Amino acid sequence: MDNIKANNSGFKPEDFKIIGCDNADSDAMARPTITYWQDAWRRLRKNPVAMISLVVLVIVIIMAAVVPIATGWDLYAIDAVNKNQGPSSIHLFGTDSLGRDLFTRVWQGARVSLIVAIACTIIQAVIGCLYGGIMAYFGGIVDDIMMRIIEIVTSVPSLLVNLLMMMVLGNGMGALLVAMCITSWCATARQMRGMIMQLRESEYVLAAETLGASPKRIIIKHLIPNCLGVLILNLATHIPQYIFTESGLSFLGLGLQAPEISLGNLLSAGQEQMMFYPSQLICPSIVLVVIVLAFNLLGDGLRDALDPRLRQ
């Protein structure tokens, strides 16, 4: 029976030979090992849209840092002769209704908006991580109570809370930071808690523990990279929202108020003048949209780059 089968398929026992079984290099790495961050950076670099937005962002940040100092125009000094001018080689974006150079003012506004957004993001990250970490660490009743608090804070539309806080604390930079951070940390805290709880129950952490890895090693090798990826993503998506909320509050007259300069103030001043001098509205609008767009597109790229499950 066996012979017939062999003959039918055209193979004879002589056709096969033992070449040996050499397992010596089976556990050697086929490729050089790269860390999570190298891998993420490699994937981000392959994404042209994300890289372009990164370059745009760097340019925007440099402009916001340098332009208000470098142009030499005073931010506040009124020049009655040169008011409401259109864009020219002297005033790149023209001047506003009080004759102040709009190019300088728009970049100063962008600087303020960026500083506010980044400061809020840092506050949000610190509070969110601490809160989420405590929730995940203690669990049980502490976790329950802290979760209820988050549910209550998030059950009010956040703009409402922002407005109330601005009303209580008055207008100013510190008040604005508090008002904007008071609801946003909840999202981070929830995510960090979920991430830590999920990691604690995952098989690979169990495997690492079984292999005798110390808690320190588990925290450094598994907890931080996983959480940091999620955290960075969370923060990257929040920055444009902060910029938007800040300009929105200022536009409603409840954020930073004139003479303070922010993109929201400039927009609101631009709306008053837009019928006759549209450049005063369009210039700050374009800068605002470019900043938000760049952050959003970079955030999209980061989402793909930082997801450990996509790692190949």
Place this chain on the structure above:
Amino acid sequence: MLKYTIQRFFAMILTLIIIATATFFLLAAVPGDPLVTKAERLSEEQKERMYAKYGLDKGVLERYIITMKGFFVGDFGESITFPGETVWSIAEAKLPVSARLGIQQMLIGITVGLGLGIIAAMKKGTWADYTIITLSILLISIPHLVFGLLLQYIFAGGVVNILPTIGWPEGDELWFGGWEYTILPTLTGCFSYIASYTRLLKTSMLDVVNQDYVMTAESKGLSNMRIIFKHVLRNSFIPVCTNLPMSVAMCITGSFFIEKIFAIPGIGLYFTSAVQSRDLSIVLGWTVLISAMYIIVVFITDILYTVVDPRIRIRGGKR
């Protein structure tokens, strides 16, 4: 199921009480006296009566109890800046305006968004897909503040002069009519819905397409159309439903900016001006009312999912 609903209902009431309490004490901490400019020229006796009318002569705790009692019997307080206007009279006058704006935005935005999402998912990888997705990212990045201002500029004579850019239909035309006034505000608001729902439905459809039951349907020889409408779409609507309460919140607060830009006499414009003039009782009443509206919407959608999706019902029953 019933037990879950009742539990959720009481949790909702408790949340509202906590929100009202927190708002009350927050506002009690507002520096300054809301009556100080009004009472400046009054005699001592008149002043006393005025403070007594708004209960400001009592201590914080006593005021708190009175306010909370008021909330339970539906008395949300009276305006300090405009005597005679109560939270309810304002609701009667302004709520329809905001509601129409919100409903128009959401109806158009979500319908168009879902339509584009279906196209993007069905034509995955073609130019149609790329165009739709790129446009939706672009649209989501333009804050509706900027979008509204630019639209207003374009249509107020900057480029063309065919639509009114300020105001809102009133009187008989409150709900139907005066459409030309509503076009620009609606357009401003609906783009963010279009953008988010397009992306949401596309992702969720592509998730569902890879499920086993779709493969089963294919192997049964069902037509593509039948698979999409019977199996894929129904299941991919679940995450869309989950997003609806978020949209309602977005609608309430997003309209604040739109109402300010187009000078629409709705709740948002009134609330912001009340905040600016430190009209404490109105701010308190409206904060509680807006939060209540939002929480009730979330509550209803939560209960509705359990009807729509049996998988959630099982989880809900276990709670």
